[in-house]
Amino acid sequence: MVNGVHYYYEERGTGDQVIFFGHGLMYHWRIFEPQMEYFAAKGYRCIAIDWRGQGQTEGGGTLDDYSMYRLGDDAYQLLSDLGIKHVHWVGVSMGGMIGLRLYPKHPELFLSLSLIDSSAGDAPELLDAYRQMGDGYLAYGLIQPLKEGLDAVFYTSKMAERQPQVQSYWHAYWTNADRESLYKAIIPVIDRDDVTATISQISVPTLVVVGVEDMSTPPAKSEQMQQLIPNAQLRYIDDASHMSILERPEAITAALAEFIG
Numbered sequence: 148m149v150n151g152v153h154y155y156y157e158e159r160g161t162g163d164q165v166i167f168f169g170h171g172l173m174y175h176w177r178i179f180e181p182q183m184e185y186f187a188a189k190g191y192r193c194i195a196i197d198w199r200g201q202g203q204t205e206g207g208g209t210l211d212d213y214s215m216y217r218l219g220d221d222a223y224q225l226l227s228d229l230g231i232k233h234v235h236w237v238g239v240s241m242g243g244m245i246g247l248r249l250y251p252k253h254p255e256l257f258l259s260l261s262l263i264d265s266s267a268g269d270a271p272e273l274l275d276a277y278r279q280m281g282d283g284y285l286a287y288g289l290i291q292p293l294k295e296g297l298d299a300v301f302y303t304s305k306m307a308e309r310q311p312q313v314q315s316y317w318h319a320y321w322t323n324a325d326r327e328s329l330y331k332a333i334i335p336v337i338d339r340d341d342v343t344a345t346i347s348q349i350s351v352p353t354l355v356v357v358g359v360e361d362m363s364t365p366p367a368k369s370e371q372m373q374q375l376i377p378n379a380q381l382r383y384i385d386d387a388s389h390m391s392i393l394e395r396p397e398a399i400t401a402a403l404a405e406f407i408g
Contacts, residue, residue: 168194
């Protein structure tokens with residue numbers, strides 16, 4: 148129980164150093180399975196969370212309960228309950244955004260920060276289209292036009308032939324998920340504030356990774372973060388869009404392995 152919510156998380160490895168994995172919106176912990184297996188074998192303790200209303204973590208509550216600030220508080224409380232004081236934070240999209248909002252409150256928690264297909268800014272240019280997709284999902288579920296729209300947001304056109312089983316797995320998840328809870332998770336990400344002004348305060352080693360074809364958080368967003376965060380590193384993932392961790396898992400693992408060790 149974390150802040151009144153039954154949170155689900157997966158754990159691998161037993162090392163002294165901890166890597167915390169935070170997934171992107173509309174996914175869950177399993178996007179990190181290859182990376183968790185790799186780092187657990189290298190002697191790290193790996194913890195991957197399901198954010199509120201996603202995966203196997205229960206939903207309920209108001210939209211405020213799904214804010215990325217509240218989710219950051221949830222992650223901090225979970226780690227505290229587990230006796231963990233320091234982590235390498237690895238966040239994909241929303242998971243990175245949560246880390247950026249938690250860092251100013253608890254900088255002592257972070258050994259390093261890896262931001263994969265993420266952004267410090269808001270996205271007013273995408274607001275209407277994403278809200279329509281969220282409203283459509285809540286009302287009708289994963290109808291074909293919405294499935295095609297989500298695939299276009301998350302993946303390149305090569306995903307269907309490159310990782311067909313992976314793509315089908317996530318289609319099934321979107322079909323069977325609690326639509327109301329997932330909708331409540333979607334809206335705070337769409338309506339997020341801009342924290343660009345705070346990221347120059349980050350003083351831990353930071354890796355920024357972006358799919359070259361990412362349309363949701365384009366490379367320019369990652370380039371801006373790399374310029375503003377002192378000594379941040381930037382890695383591009385070719386032939387990948389917003390979910391580069393699913394399209395090019397080996398490339399993501401290699402980038403994290405080089406950075407974290």
